[in-house]
Amino acid sequence: MPDDAPLPRPQPARAAAPAGLTVGHVHLKVAELDRALGFWRDVLGLEVMARRNGAAFLSAGGYHHHIALNTWDSLGGEPPAPGTTGLYHVALLYPDRATLARAVKTVLEAGISLEGASDHGVSEAIYLRDPDGNGVELYRDRPRADWPRDAEGNIAMFTRRLDLPALLAEAED
Structure with missing residues (x-):
């Protein structure tokens, strides 16, 4: 699938998750x-x-x-070998773009390499690994009113390159 292709249309769940369910x-x-x-x-x-x-x-x-x-x-122990199953990443949601920018700046100042920086339309995300090889996503959501939608009103997420220098500039403000 191309990086900017929308995700497939969501399918209804076989069982409905209860209202208020969150990942703890x-x-x-x-x-x-x-x-x-x-x-x-x-x-x-x-x-x-x-x-x-x-x-x-x-x-x-x-x-x-x-x-x-x-x-x-x-x-x-050793990190799992590439090509094996397991956790892809854990995501930490930051309250706004400036807070995300400061977190990314701290990561870079600590000498930690980034694996990616993506604009998903609904969010901006930075990807890296912890010392044990676990995937980590640092991200912020855009306001729901700004989420991209298709003609039927479904969320139309995508993956595009995030302008990392522009994000980091917000850490200076």
């Missing part, structure tokens, strides 16, 4: 807890809410945890 948290298997904390806490700024039994529970805004890091089955 993500657990990531890591090889070294302190190394993982150096990224999730020290670079991305999540707060450690608890640490015990080879795991750390991190939050934004005081929730019990949004991201959990554990070494229960992965202490000293």
Whole structure:
């Protein structure tokens, strides 16, 4: 599918998710807890809410945890090989473009390489990897009124190159 092609039309779910359902948290298997904390806490700024039994529970805004890091089955382990199944990425939603820009600037200043920067119409997203090879997306949503739509009113997401220098310029404001 070309990068700017709209996504296929959504199909109705076989069972309806209940109103109010949200994604609560993500657990990531890591090889070294302190190394993982150096990224999730020290670079991305999540707060450690608890640490015990080879795991750390991190939050934004005081929730019990949004991201959990554990070494229960992965202490000293290697990242999954390319071409295997598993988590594609965990996405962190920033409240606005300037906040996203400051987060990306911090990531770059920490010497972390970016894997991509995309404009999806509904959002702007930056892609990278944590020290254990887990995919991480840092993004912000555009206002829903600005989401691209097709002739029938369906969301018409796309993938185009994000103007990274323009985004980073907002970190200076």
